[in-house]
Amino acid sequence: MLVPELMARVQQIHLRTHKLVNTALAGSYRSTFHGTGLEFQEVRMYQPGDDVRAIDWNVTARTGEPFIKKYAEERELTVHLLVDSSVSMDFGSARFTKREAAAQFAALVAFVAMRNQDRVGLGLFGPEPGLHLDARKGNRHVLRVIREVMAARPTQGPSDLASMLEHSARGLKRKGMVFLISDFLGVREQAGPEDGDAGFWGDHLRSLATRHDLIAVRVVDPLEETLPKAGRIHAFEATSGRRMELDSSSARVRRAWADAAEERKRRVTSVLQRARVESVELRTDQDIADPLASLFRQRARRGPR
Numbered sequence: 001m002l003v004p005e006l007m008a009r010v011q012q013i014h015l016r017t018h019k020l021v022n023t024a025l026a027g028s029y030r031s032t033f034h035g036t037g038l039e040f041q042e043v044r045m046y047q048p049g050d051d052v053r054a055i056d057w058n059v060t061a062r063t064g065e066p067f068i069k070k071y072a073e074e075r076e077l078t079v080h081l082l083v084d085s086s087v088s089m090d091f092g093s094a095r096f097t098k099r100e101a102a103a104q105f106a107a108l109v110a111f112v113a114m115r116n117q118d119r120v121g122l123g124l125f126g127p128e129p130g131l132h133l134d135a136r137k138g139n140r141h142v143l144r145v146i147r148e149v150m151a152a153r154p155t156q157g158p159s160d161l162a163s164m165l166e167h168s169a170r171g172l173k174r175k176g177m178v179f180l181i182s183d184f185l186g187v188r189e190q191a192g193p194e195d196g197d198a199g200f201w202g203d204h205l206r207s208l209a210t211r212h213d214l215i216a217v218r219v220v221d222p223l224e225e226t227l228p229k230a231g232r233i234h235a236f237e238a239t240s241g242r243r244m245e246l247d248s249s250s251a252r253v254r255r256a257w258a259d260a261a262e263e264r265k266r267r268v269t270s271v272l273q274r275a276r277v278e279s280v281e282l283r284t285d286q287d288i289a290d291p292l293a294s295l296f297r298q299r300a301r302r303g304p305r
Helices: 003-023 028-032 057-063 098-115 139-151 161-171 201-211 251-274 289-302
Strands: 037-045 067-074 078-084 119-125 129-136 177-182 213-220 232-236 243-247 278-283
Touching (some): 003 139, 098 119, 098 139, 098 278, 119 161, 129 139, 161 177, 201 213, 278 289
Parallel strands (some): 078 119
16 A cells, blocks of 8 residues: 555544544443552541451551551553454455454544553564554554554465464563454464364463453454355455355355355354453444444443453
């Protein structure tokens, strides 16, 4: 993508998502996600109804009066965006490509985090881990995050999600929010433990989820699920390079196409559920803010983790 075109697309995403942050997502982020822990605030005298487990026994022993320790939540949160940059993410048959949908979703999360004085980091991945940006604050940093997602060179071959998750588990020391954004197509080591796969990516997913609040964002294009009745179609599978010719006028072919899509979704959903990872579906033919706003509402109803 040429630099002027790239910057124009980044600016479009900036304007579009900035408006959404101020409307659909305003106020819901802070009430949904908590910070990383507690910090000491003060010692005060015990009052009826206080939790006895909070009594500071050292101060109590010195003064002869019961005192308790008070803590305040450490509000600052670190948000990590792990974004798939494989070639399959450049496909799109609707309003946006999957890459642009991912960039807009990442921008929404980043801008709402920035508005709440939280830090945002980025990690790109394909067949191997790619660009990494340390978590920082500020509008310029958020714009760079968007730019890097849009400008990343598409990588050929299946995404090595297992390596990316393992790398993130080692590198992300401080607990935070992690958004894993991918179409999960052609993911290397797709098999599960029941198939004897020691490098199963679900194991690394579960490991990362035990230390961080992990949310998987599955990016979907409608053409991947429903084949239109358009006669003979020449198709190209981006992750494998395989070419095929399909007779889309055949109901059997369209049904097989839909069944294959449903099976892919089932396998990914099964892995996420076993790892106890919350998931969001992001579609290229629908409003980008809706899944995030829905996530915020669900989190607000049940309370933050």
